[in-house]
Amino acid sequence: MQRIDEVLTSMGCPKLNLLVRSLNDKVLAFYEHLGYAQDDSRSIGKRLISDL
Numbered sequence: 001m002q003r004i005d006e007v008l009t010s011m012g013c014p015k016l017n018l019l020v021r022s023l024n025d026k027v028l029a030f031y032e033h034l035g036y037a038q039d040d041s042r043s044i045g046k047r048l049i050s051d052l
Contacts, residue, residue: 001034019043 020027
């Protein structure tokens with residue numbers, strides 16, 4: 001992930017956004033440990049086929 005940050009920063013990319021399901025605690029903790037934080041935005045979608 002650090003290398004990705006470096007490459008994107010060198011290309012002038014101002015921000016990296018990730019989409020993680022809110023119930024995926026382990027992945028959320030992993031990215032929070034790397035400095036990612038929740039934005040004040042909302043992703044909306046429409047599930048066509050249930051995966052739960």
